[in-house]
Amino acid sequence: MFVLTVLLATLLAFVSFLYYLLHQRMNYWRYRGIPHDPPHFLAGNLKGLLKTRSFAEILLEIYQHHRGTGPFCGYYLFQRPAVLVLDRALIKNILIKDFHNFADRGLFHNERDDPLTGHLFRLDGSKWRGLRSKLTPTFSTGKMKFMFPTILKVADQLMNAVEKRLAVDACVWDWKDMMACFTTDVIGNCAFGIECNSLQDPNAEFRVMGRKIIGSRRHGALINAFINSFPNLARRLRMAIMPQDITDFFLRVVRQNVEYRERNCVHANDFMSILMDLNKGKHLKSENDQLRALSVSEMTAQAFVFFVAGFETSATTMAFALYELALQQDIQNRLRLEIEETIKQHNDDFTYECMEDMQYMKQVLAETQRKYPIAPNLMRQAANDYMVPGHPKYTIKKGMMVTIPTIGIHYDPDIYPEPDKFDPTRFTPNVVKQRESVDWLPFGDGPRNCIGTRFGMMQMRCGLVYLLRQYKFTTCEKTQIPIVYQKTFPLFPQGGIYLKVERV
Template identity: 50%
Template sequence: MAVGAVLLAAFLALIGYLLMKWRSSLRYWQDLGIPCDEPHFMMGNMEGVRTKRSFHEIWTSTYKKYRGTGPFAGFYWFRRPAVFVLETSLAKQILIKEFNKFTDRGFYNNPEDDPLSGQLFLLDGHKWKSMRQKLTPTFTSGKMKFMFPTVIKVGHEFIDVFGEYVKKNEIVEVKELLARFTTDVIGTCGFGIECSSLKDPEAEFRIMGRRALTEERLSPIAVAFTNSFPNLSHRLHIKITAEHIEEFFLRIVRETVAFREQNNIRRNDFMDQLIDLKNNQLMASETGENVNLTIEQIAAQAFVFFAAGFETSSTTMGFTLYELAQHQDIQDRVRKEVLEICQKNNGELTYESVKDLVYLDQVISESLRLYTVLPVLNRVCLEDFVVPDNPKYVIKKGMTVLMPSGAMHRDEKLYPNPDTFNPENFSPERVKERDSIEWLPFGEGPRNCIGMRFGKMQAKIGLALLIKEFKFSVCDQTTIPMKYNKEMFLVASEKGIYLKVERV
């Protein structure tokens, strides 16, 4: 009896200890006196995400509530205490000056069990550094020039298809058509496959691209678990990629690589660069690891190039047309620039002439400011970091750091009249005066977006060709003000973007 009582007491003590630890992890910032919202017991400060609130709304409301209170506010990334950055000076420390202390993003990945999660965006530590070094040469200006004719070819097909839609109805839902354009561009450059989603909206690549962004393998509770307990999740062999998506992209990559190698085919595209990294005898790494890519690693990099590339570019293009439809004077100025550039090159766009579309570049940059597709930048602290001149504010080793770039882009201290579309925010003079850390749609520092050049190139080509041929204006079906999709991590419109379109 005495032994039973002792065991019961020990069990109750253990339960009490675990409950205390469970509770104390959600009292971290309150006990330090650093401002933060009260957290949900499981979701932390992410309560209501994807149902009642979008990710974008969470970042924006937190930023507006606490900016000016200090260099950062407290935040609970599910059950883990995290840092919510409020000042661009601290963002600069994290992304650039003290980058070596914040190299990791801290997203859950498990390449051993879930090959497509071994993508550059999700990798951390030495695996990220090694992969970044391998992939960086594939996105040089020279490589972009090789891929340019492919993008132009798809662009002309896009204009033909777009024109057919305009003939049938002057009210066009541009969001889906733009996604089909970028799907065909990325599918061709990334996989060497004629996706044909422009001609067939139910083409397999378009369907799988849509599903890759919207379908989750895990429930919201399981997502919270993997983010709260990543090491345990790894030991439990938890996968995050839906099975059918994994099977599709692994199959496509294996077939593409085998076909090119067996037939000695080269297209000077992204897939060629990955195949070279698989086959070339590269210099051994410092750790002695095999530096050549495996088929699974090729699939992971091609997958992120496709999934991230087609959605971010098409979304940016859609928001740009949405704003141009409301600002005819700006649209007319863009069209005038495009026509002048084309007239100098026999009516066509060349790789060199796209660089001369300076005002269009300003327009896209302003669209990225107002509608920052990736609205938050994630990092993990690798060693304790005391914020300069703020000894009370310490970022502890292992903490997630959130930098709400989208919310910062709408801060009136950084951009006057921040909710107004104004391409002059990115005139050469203003860009020269502004600290680069105040515009972060592609991140900043050594871990910025590796595909930035390609993304901007396909967006400029697509928009230039559209505006050259068509005039866009608002209609009764245009949603003003914009309403956002609550389910996506990226910023996206809740529904389609409907505009009135006329031939010029």
């Protein structure tokens, strides 16, 4: 009886101590007098996430509620006190001026037990810096020009796929899915040197895996909340977030690709060849180089993130652009006219330089990314305590997560009047010069901006040029007006984007 009493007392003391720690943690901002919304004890300020609200909706609500109260407000990333930045000057400091203190993202990664998380987007510190410097040449202008004909080849396949569907009088279909097939085939060719054939077969292996990456989760909401709240502890517990079948698929594809290229002495100017050079240590400058030769698992992680970031974000952005063009025929006609006139000026040849000369195309895509930021926020982690200049009360403590609400900035009426309106004239060169670079953040800003920006923009522009030269897009009965969004982290449309298409 005595032993049982002692055990119960010990358990009660432990639970009480744990409750005290959580109580202190969940009152962090109240004790410091920083504006914040009252948190849920377990979900923090993310109550309803993935069920009734998307992360974008939550961030926009917090931003709009606290905008103007100070340089940042507090919020709770589940049980993790975090900063949500409200002031554009502070955003510029974090991303550019004081980048050295905010270089890390602080996201979960576990290269040993979850190899696909060991990629450029999630890595921090010297691993990120070394890898970034080695991969940057992959996305130079010269490499883009080399990949341009490959993208055009896939764009021709896109035209064939559209014609086949029109031949059976199927003039209305989901253009988000069609664009995902296009970008999957582009990435398969440019990153892996593999013909994915998604446009011919929507159930091709790469396309099926792409759907799984977006829709599958290894754990339920509670375990995911724990991993995101305590990433270092989760790593020590050897936890993983990537479903095993996805990991196995990409490890197999990369291994087979490497074996084939080595056996047949294949070397191409693509992403896989650069990874193979890194695997052999060709880019190491000395024995003390921060980046040792990459293992096959590390190569796979980089190929994986190139695939994920390259196919889904670009596909969804293109679908959103077609949606807005279908709603506003005058914008669609103006863009089509620019396409034809620019190609005519280049001797009826659609070249890389011709694509670069299409200014209104750039504006349409920039406004699409402004109104529909697929990634609604940027994440950073403070390396050391940081006192906000001019605001001694506002200190970002070492190790604290910092959220920059891209969607809040993009929908701020002081920056973009009538933010719900789709207006490409917001991005004429003269207007852009009058704004700060941090007022438009689909690719981030500063030294840790998206490394694949050029590639993403190139494949989107090529796809739209080919489509708009041949087809007119209009809304139909199945078109959702307004768009309804999935309750996910990325800003994805619920149920796809259905549009009517007919030949010009």
